[in-house]
Amino acid sequence: TLLGRSEEEVAAEIKRLEGSGVIRKYMTMINWEKINDGYVYAIVELKVSLSRDKGYDAIAERISRFSEVQSVRLISGDHDISFTVRGRSMKDVAFFVTDKISTLEGVESTCTHFVLKSYKEHGVILYDRASPKRLVVTA
Numbered sequence: 001t002l003l004g005r006s007e008e009e010v011a012a013e014i015k016r017l018e019g020s021g022v023i024r025k026y027m028t029m030i031n032w033e034k035i036n037d038g039y040v041y042a043i044v045e046l047k048v049s050l051s052r053d054k055g056y057d058a059i060a061e062r063i064s065r066f067s068e069v070q071s072v073r074l075i076s077g078d079h080d081i082s083f084t085v086r087g088r089s090m091k092d093v094a095f096f097v098t099d100k101i102s103t104l105e106g107v108e109s110t111c112t113h114f115v116l117k118s119y120k121e122h123g124v125i126l127y128d129r130a131s132p133k134r135l136v137v138t139a
Helices: 005-018 057-063 089-103
Strands: 039-049 069-074 083-089 107-112
Touching: 039 057, 039 089, 057 069, 057 083, 083 089, 089 107
Parallel strands: none
Antiparallel strands: 039 083, 039 107, 069 083
């Protein structure tokens, strides 16, 4: 085989990795732009104020519970937490951020960036590799 191991050995190793939590999930990678799913995506950055009993983990865990939220990360730089949110329209995302996120205890400010186009997700290039033809410009 390509790996130099039998199918049974590979299956046993996969089962071991699943059982130990190294492999956490299998998923399908879909290029949503090709099927026009109608969703709008935004990256939201938060500045948070910490209290003695509430740290970054508590705020990130709270944000993670919203079904609109796709991913949450602790980041360095001008902001503390970054998350990706999905909505049916820019208005839906804006209401989600203003009504549900900015009102959470510990959230000082938000900065929302709407995704205009995705080029790569989960290590997969989403655009067609054929380079577009440029028009010749003459004076």
